[in-house]
Amino acid sequence: TQLLEQSPQFLSIQEGENLTVYCNSSSVFSSLQWYRQEPGEGPVLLVTVVTGGEVKKLKRLTFQFGDARKDSSLHITAAQPGDTGLYLCAGNGAAGNKLTFGGGTRVLVKP
Amino acid sequence: GAGVSQSPRYKVAKRGQDVALRCDPISGHVSLFWYQQALGQGPEFLTYFQNEAQLDKSGLPSDRFFAERPEGSVSTLKIQRTQQEDSAVYLCASSLEASGFTDTQYFGPGTRLTVL
Numbered sequence: 140t141q142l143l144e145q146s147p148q149f150l151s152i153q154e155g156e157n158l159t160v161y162c163n164s165s166s167v168f169s170s171l172q173w174y175r176q177e178p179g180e181g182p183v184l185l186v187t188v189v190t191g192g193e194v195k196k197l198k199r200l201t202f203q204f205g206d207a208r209k210d211s212s213l214h215i216t217a218a219q220p221g222d223t224g225l226y227l228c229a230g231n232g233a234a235g236n237k238l239t240f241g242g243g244t245r246v247l248v249k250p
Numbered sequence: 251g252a253g254v255s256q257s258p259r260y261k262v263a264k265r266g267q268d269v270a271l272r273c274d275p276i277s278g279h280v281s282l283f284w285y286q287q288a289l290g291q292g293p294e295f296l297t298y299f300q301n302e303a304q305l306d307k308s309g310l311p312s313d314r315f316f317a318e319r320p321e322g323s324v325s326t327l328k329i330q331r332t333q334q335e336d337s338a339v340y341l342c343a344s345s346l347e348a349s350g351f352t353d354t355q356y357f358g359p360g361t362r363l364t365v366l
Contacts, residue, residue, distance in 0.1 A: 181343070182293070
């Protein structure tokens, strides 16, 4: 069974601060995705990383896939209240496109 | 275009009742997934369809759970004799392709099931 562990589980910061969310596993994933989920809605895909060591930037969000494709991080620069939400990482193994999700990190950005 | 829709959005059932949850995927999407998300947790995979074929049902927690997609479009997740531990949000997702680990899954808003 492939498991993904996210840390921290909860993060509360002030507007303008930076934050990093981690996603770790003992298993290798073909790809890893990051989602954001808001209350009452389904997860929305932010990014997919495929290559070990890959770094992708999406405005103030920076995503990194570990060299061994077992871990990933999400860094938000100068967080804004609109960044508040549940951030989920999800890995895709070798067999098809079934996703294994981490437990999520709940981020609260206070104005 | 329209996204993935799910109905009902909320369902309250008494323990022992049967429930049926519906998913309308994005038109033309080949793959359809069901996930279960317990309160405060990430989604967990239940089952996967490629068109009308159920290719993976390894995540269904018991034989009380049954899913179908008879015409390769709309899907229904049925839970028989509901138990309190079935209380969760049930998410449906669809993707365009038949396979591929980089294919984007588009999620519906979910159905929140509460079993009393």
